[in-house]
Amino acid sequence: MKHLPDYIQRIIDDFDKLPGIGPKTASRLVFSLLNRKDDVQRFSENLAEAYQKVNYCEQCYNLTDKKFCSICSDPQRDQTVVCVVGHNQDVDSIEKTNQYNGLYHLLNGLLSPLEGVTPDDLKINELLKRIEKKELKEIILALDQSLEGEATAIYLTKILKKYPSVIVSQLARGIPMGANIEYTDEVTLSSALKNRNKL
């Protein structure tokens, strides 16, 4: 947009780099933001603060501003169960169920040969070190039901066989809330049948 001042183009570029945001959306967001000048200042200050403070938990690699995150340093949580997730937002989704009282381990992504994400790019060695350091009862794989998630689950299951004392489990596959049988795919429906519950 050559008719716009450079500084605006730079913010549009910043937004454009975020996942799922293209140049059109980026400029719409920037124009909306610039119309609220106080918000621009606060936004800038908050980002500056994040730049200073952003840090990863030394145990689970979740975002924190201390050495360990609030979940890892909570003595009331079960230190012997670790839920392995791909992304930060997955922790939040699981926390919202209020059904899980163990710890987490963030891989920081999922295996993807297409995008060049190999096991070395993920926090897998860190997970193995964690198992060797502390006695764990169970590792729950809570990974996306995507090609990448499945590839990561298969890889992890294989290398976790080295630790026979640790139970490795994964989230149940089944029909999600609100779904119709008619529109449920065969793989999901097969799993739902296989893992049916007694009433």
Place this chain on the structure above:
Amino acid sequence: MKHLPDYIQRIIDDFDKLPGIGPKTASRLVFSLLNRKDDVQRFSENLAEAYQKVNYCEQCYNLTDKKFCSICSDPQRDQTVVCVVGHNQDVDSIEKTNQYNGLYHLLNGLLSPLEGVTPDDLKINELLKRIEKKELKEIILALDQSLEGEATAIYLTKILKKYPSVIVSQLARGIPMGANIEYTDEVTLSSALKNRNKL
């Protein structure tokens, strides 16, 4: 997300306030951004610069960092034609056609009784003052084909009757590139028929 540090929640809230971005998308964007620490700093600095510099052209209300925007201060552009648009991004769309060499006037929104946007909220008086100050040949209304856009066009057409020497026109309605006749709505098709071109 009570397990996250406050400073992260604040940035998520900042993103959440942008149009079309909900809390889920906001946290996804923030997590992605925080993984690229240099980008956080640059983003923050660019916003701080924008906060300092953001300014509106005194003639057309487009974003600029000077008194007048680059379009208004371009002597090669036709100063007697003004294209009235609702939003900043509309200027960019029209500029990209390379078919328009006049000036713009940004209303900063469109009339919307539902959302409480009245003529006083838009830069309509500023447009009238502009007409009175400088002799204009033509005003082109380039407003969205939405309820709000049409309401604004009707309102403007009515008050612009006060200036009989100025031609008021609006963008042609017709079948967009790539569309099928079968799926084109009746209003569009009627206009396309009525405004048919000789070959």
